[in-house]
Amino acid sequence: MSDNTELLAKLLAAVTTIQSDQKALASAVDAINGRVNALADVKELKDAARPKTPDGTKKQVVVPESPSNEERAPPSEVSQPAQKKNSRIILTTYPGQGGIDPVIMNWGERDPAKRGPVVVARGSQTVRRRNAIGAHGGSYSIYHALALAINELKADHKPDFTNTEPAATIGPFPQWSDPKKIVAMDPYGHLAPWLYKDYIDKEGLEIRPTIAVTKAHMRLPELERSVQSGRLQVDGKIVMNESGELAVTKFAVEPVWYLPGVAERFGIDEGALRRSLFENTGGSFPELITRPDIKVFLPPIGGLTVYCFGDPAKMSDPNVKLALRVHDECNGSDVFGSDICTCRPYLLFGIEEAVREAQNGGSGVVIYFRKEGRALGEVTKYLVYNARKRGVDRASEYFKRTENIAGVKDMRFQALMPDILHWLGITKIDRMLSMSNMKHDAIVEQGIPILERVPIPDEMIPDDSRVEIDAKIHAGYFTTGKVLSMEELQAVQGRAWEDVDH
Numbered sequence: 001m002s003d004n005t006e007l008l009a010k011l012l013a014a015v016t017t018i019q020s021d022q023k024a025l026a027s028a029v030d031a032i033n034g035r036v037n038a039l040a041d042v043k044e045l046k047d048a049a050r051p052k053t054p055d056g057t058k059k060q061v062v063v064p065e066s067p068s069n070e071e072r073a074p075p076s077e078v079s080q081p082a083q084k085k086n087s088r089i090i091l092t093t094y095p096g097q098g099g100i101d102p103v104i105m106n107w108g109e110r111d112p113a114k115r116g117p118v119v120v121a122r123g124s125q126t127v128r129r130r131n132a133i134g135a136h137g138g139s140y141s142i143y144h145a146l147a148l149a150i151n152e153l154k155a156d157h158k159p160d161f162t163n164t165e166p167a168a169t170i171g172p173f174p175q176w177s178d179p180k181k182i183v184a185m186d187p188y189g190h191l192a193p194w195l196y197k198d199y200i201d202k203e204g205l206e207i208r209p210t211i212a213v214t215k216a217h218m219r220l221p222e223l224e225r226s227v228q229s230g231r232l233q234v235d236g237k238i239v240m241n242e243s244g245e246l247a248v249t250k251f252a253v254e255p256v257w258y259l260p261g262v263a264e265r266f267g268i269d270e271g272a273l274r275r276s277l278f279e280n281t282g283g284s285f286p287e288l289i290t291r292p293d294i295k296v297f298l299p300p301i302g303g304l305t306v307y308c309f310g311d312p313a314k315m316s317d318p319n320v321k322l323a324l325r326v327h328d329e330c331n332g333s334d335v336f337g338s339d340i341c342t343c344r345p346y347l348l349f350g351i352e353e354a355v356r357e358a359q360n361g362g363s364g365v366v367i368y369f370r371k372e373g374r375a376l377g378e379v380t381k382y383l384v385y386n387a388r389k390r391g392v393d394r395a396s397e398y399f400k401r402t403e404n405i406a407g408v409k410d411m412r413f414q415a416l417m418p419d420i421l422h423w424l425g426i427t428k429i430d431r432m433l434s435m436s437n438m439k440h441d442a443i444v445e446q447g448i449p450i451l452e453r454v455p456i457p458d459e460m461i462p463d464d465s466r467v468e469i470d471a472k473i474h475a476g477y478f479t480t481g482k483v484l485s486m487e488e489l490q491a492v493q494g495r496a497w498e499d500v501d502h
């Protein structure tokens with residue numbers, strides 16, 4: 001008997017060892033896969049960019065090397081590493097100034113070597129060669145500055161990108177080299193350290209990715225209920241199990257603006273855009289004014305995340321259906337379940353429909369933009385809530401309350417939003433899981449047709465958010481239901497504070 005127990009214990013130990021070895025092996029294979037994918041992407045881009053001979057075959061040409069590493073005489077202003085204590089502060093630089101030698105940047109160029117890397121760091125090796133204004137990390141650039149200020153982070157830290165390669169292959173698409181289609185992100189941002197390795201290794205330049213691609217599982221309690229009620233089926237691939245666990249590929253994107261393209265998108269002059277950005281960020285970026293030769297700006301704002309269900313290659317396949325939700329952040333509802341708006345219900349409806357489309361052999365995509373409170377921020381949002389709840393919270397007054405405080409009813413300005421669709425290779429949207437006319441118009445204006453618009457089902461709309469949704473529908477949001485008149489909107493009222501105990 002005791003012999004048997006001992007034998008069983010030995011067997012169990014052996015199985016456990018095999019399991020853990022298996023896991024280690026799987027993760028090693030995954031890591032190698034990532035590297036192979038990234039290298040394949042780099043090769044494909046370089047091949048695609050090679051000029052073709054008249055008979056259509058590819059001609060072997062030498063890919064231009066990055067500029068030589070010869071010493072350039074630095075000007076006195078930049079002779080000291082910028083971040084050394086007591087070194088002279090470089091307030092700004094000028095074009096043609098001695099020692100200032102920006103790395104090439106030809107936005108929209110098809111060959112990534114000729115396009116050039118985005119170089120924005122101000123480290124001692126990099127400051128002379130910058131071809132972009134701003135800083136990496138979007139709004140987190142300020143925390144980066146703080147980490148350096150308190151010496152938590154060494155100024156000469158060199159990122160180690162081993163095993164960080166994209167977990168899925170994407171593109172290249174013709175849209176990547178159309179300077180009118182992508183103006184708010186770097187189409188080569190996911191491959192920057194590998195495409196521009198020579199600049200990093202030979203010149204010591206600091207070049208970082210502005211896009212990262214990973215794979216994950218996600219669990220949402222509402223989707224567990226969708227599985228239980230039979231609205232979602234477990235397939236073991238996209239819906240992993242009865243608890244509604246989803247497999248997803250995620251793309252995080254930081255903003256990289258090509259200023260002439262951004263200005264054109266809004267129909268304004270580049271100079272006017274640069275001046276407004278300079279003046280209204282407290283003069284933080286003087287090179288917006290002094291360096292008209294630098295056209296790229298990494299703004300200190302939030303980025304976006306793409307959640308792709310099913311095979312990422314299907315996003316750009318015109319022969320399969322695509323369901324898409326473009327969602328703007330609403331932390332109070334998305335994460336904390338506030339019932340004053342339809343944000344989380346619509347987000348979940350979007351995820352569920354996206355998953356269903358992917359399971360039907362198509363593609364399902366949800367894109368999450370960090371544009372809290374219509375890009376007005378939570379402080380303004382809460383002020384508006386107060387003004388609504390202290391008065392009578394009527395749908396007819398909904399937008400006026402925001403306008404009274406913020407001066408505008410919305411600052412999301414969707415004109416730059418479709419860039420991510422171009423980058424993903426999307427050329428049409430079969431089912432748009434959004435009622436926003438602003439999102440619809442921005443996408444269609446960019447030449448991407450929307451075949452069907454799908455409103456949030458009525459039963460998913462919380463009572464207190466009728467004020468918001470009815471006001472939006474009245475203002476032009478898409479609906480298959482009724483558009484209320486101004487008189488009817490006056491009758492749509494939200495809960496007052498007194499209705500609940502605090």
Ligand SMILES: [Zn+2]
Binds near residue numbers: 342
């Ligand atoms: Zn909301």
